[in-house]
Amino acid sequence: MRLRSKGSILIAGALFLSMASSAQKVKFTEYDLDNGLHVILHQDNTSPVVAVSVMYHVGSKNETPGLTGFAHFFEHLLFEGSKNIKRGEFMKIVSANGGSNNANTTQDRTFYYEEFPSNQLKLGLWLESERMMHPVINEVGVNTQREVVKEEKRMRVDNRPYGHLMEEVFKNLFVKHPYHWVPIGSMEDINRAKLSEFQAFFKKFYVPGNAVLSISGDLDIDSTKKLIQSYFGPIPGGPEVVQPSIAEMPITQEIIDTAYDANIQLPAILTAYRTPAENSKDAVTLGMISSILSGGASSRLYKELVDDKKTALQVACFNYSLEDYGAYLTLAIPNGTTPLDSLLKDIDANIKDIQTNLISEQDYQKLLNQAEMSFVNSSNSNLGVAENLANGYTFFNKNTNHINEQLKEIRSVTREQIRDVARKYLNKNQRLVLYYLPKAK
Structure with missing residues (x-):
């Protein structure tokens, strides 16, 4: 039913405001581990599912000229495997246990997540702790993901209608600030980057003190805290990350x-x-x-x-x-x-x-x-x-x-x-x- 009259629109608006006002407040528990990892827990037992996510405060803004595209590259690279997850097995483990997962990168952060039946919460925590604690970053993985990222750029940017539009916008709006380039970065930079430079980027930014572990869904707060301490507590804190502060004229x-x-x-x-x-x-x-x-x-x-x-x-x-x-x-x-x-x-x-x-x-x-x-x-x-x-x-x-x-x-x-x-x-x-x-x- 379409509401056409002014009075009907105002009545509908009042009803919506009433519903929004009575919407349940999102309750949460938050605290820090000793290594600096910030943890946020939201309990919602209405359905037996849970979302496990880690947001790293690192995006293309944290890159430097000549080494662009690193944050987006790590969005892919950190699915390669870890000390305890064989190469290529990360996503297979997720799907085999009824879950889904993905990641995305912006100028300011990288966001990884899994969605699981709530009885697999422990698995989600283990996977993300493995990604943070000891991922395998070697020549094989880097070379593989170079090709993956190149293909993504061809599909989503180079061969897509209006694909370079945002790139043209940001290089004009920003001169000094790293927003000058877009998260996909330069393929030339990715191609010539050394393994040691990728490893250094990980050690600098993918540390507990530069991350937020946020979990929402069908969970028990006390037992989840114990699991988090078990999986994430042993991870070294790493260096403090200072975000760039660059003003534009x-x-x-x-x-x-x-x-x-x-x-x-x-x-x-x-x-x-x-x-x-x-x-x-x-x-x-x-x-x-x-x-x-x-x-x-x-x-x-x-x-x-x-x-x-x-x-x-x-x-x-x-x-x-x-x-x-x-x-x-x-x-x-x-x-x-x-x-x-x-x-x-x-x-x-x-x-x-x-x-x-x-x-x-x-x-x-x-x-x-x-x-x-x-x-x-x-x-x-x-x-x-x-x-x-x-x-x-x-x-x-x-x-x-x-x-x-x-x-x-x-x-x-x-x-x-x-x-x-x-x-x-x-x-x-x-x-x-x-x-x-x-x-x-």
Whole structure:
């Protein structure tokens, strides 16, 4: 049933706010082992499953020029095996015991996880402790994963339509900061890197004091603590990891650039603005501005450019939040022969309207509903809860309880703040304009 009237929308919003307000608070237990490993436990006995995760505070930001792509490389390399797990057996052990596993890397962290029936919690802990304590890092594994990473880059970047778009954005937005390159890094760097350099990278960053063990699901707190001490307690603490602190000069003049992609037939116009770190309230507000502009078929840009004018096939806005900075992006792909500058003009006009006028109360209520639904959806699984808890500790000043404060942060954003944040960050003299064009093969 679609709610069309203003009154119906407000009633629906009130009902959603009521449900969100009564949502159960995520309870957790957290503590540190003597070696510095931070542990977070969330008990949820509603279903017999458990998620075991380790978040290492290491991403492409921790690399140096000439040695890029290391963090993403280790996302793969640490599945090679360990002192007690034969090469190629890690994933087989997981699947043979009814589980699933994966890992992912960003500019700021690497996240490994397993999901198991809860009677295999012990196995999940053992696997992650093996990965941390004594993985096998040798020439065989390194050479194997070199080829794996090359193939991934070919599939996901080099041969994928618009695959180099983010690379073009970040190399323009950041000059000094390691966000200048993307996590996949340079294949040339990976190819010429020595085994000793990979081993040194592991010893520096994959240590207990630079990690969070976050577990959510059907578990008993006391018995889980004993298992954790047994498997992770003996791991040496390692050196203290100091995160880089590199400031960028403000962008004060519009940057205009052009990139070419042999994998596309349709051009795109993109703008990117450098924005503040993810732990700032302004980052929350910028995410809400994205919803106003392109959050679904009823959003401003979609209705205007795709539905009404039919000048765009696709339009999107989002705030790419990271630990040190962020990037606010707008993207449009033209319909037919629509000039890219025409799309840019319409996008700019919509941003200008947000900078000038307060959004209506009705739109504000809709925006809160969307933001809260997005938050609820991000924590509707044990894995989602485990990751959100680890994120709070790692990126929000060791505030694991951030998971329970996000809705309050969203609701505290006013219409005036939406206008003011748009005025502060989304100006033409603070941005990159990128023309992303087809290139003949």
